[in-house]
Amino acid sequence: MKYRIAQIKASISDPEDVIPKEIARELHIREADISEWEIRRKSIDSRKKPHIQYVYTVDFVTGKKLKEGRNRNLSAVDEEAEAAVMRPPVHGD
Secondary structure (H helix, E strand, C coil), rough: CCCEEEEEEEECCCCCCHHHHHHHHHHHCCHHHHHHHHEEEEECCCCCCCCEEEEEEEEEEEEECCCCCCCCEEECCCCCHHHHHHCCCCCCC
């Protein structure tokens, strides 16, 4: 199943491949349970200098059924709805 999680934080000195580890830590699952992941949004949180962090929103795939209510930053991704949004409008002649 595909999910989206927001507020995944990592130091600006960390490589992006720490993201699955941070997702697993946040959701209390194994990193190996995450089969695919993709960054949807990346921003910088510089409020606590000198500890500047990247803040990610990430789509990921896991075979585990996750309870969305346990983590307010987690939501299931409806791939059909996203595909419909991405289609260009149809113009009739």
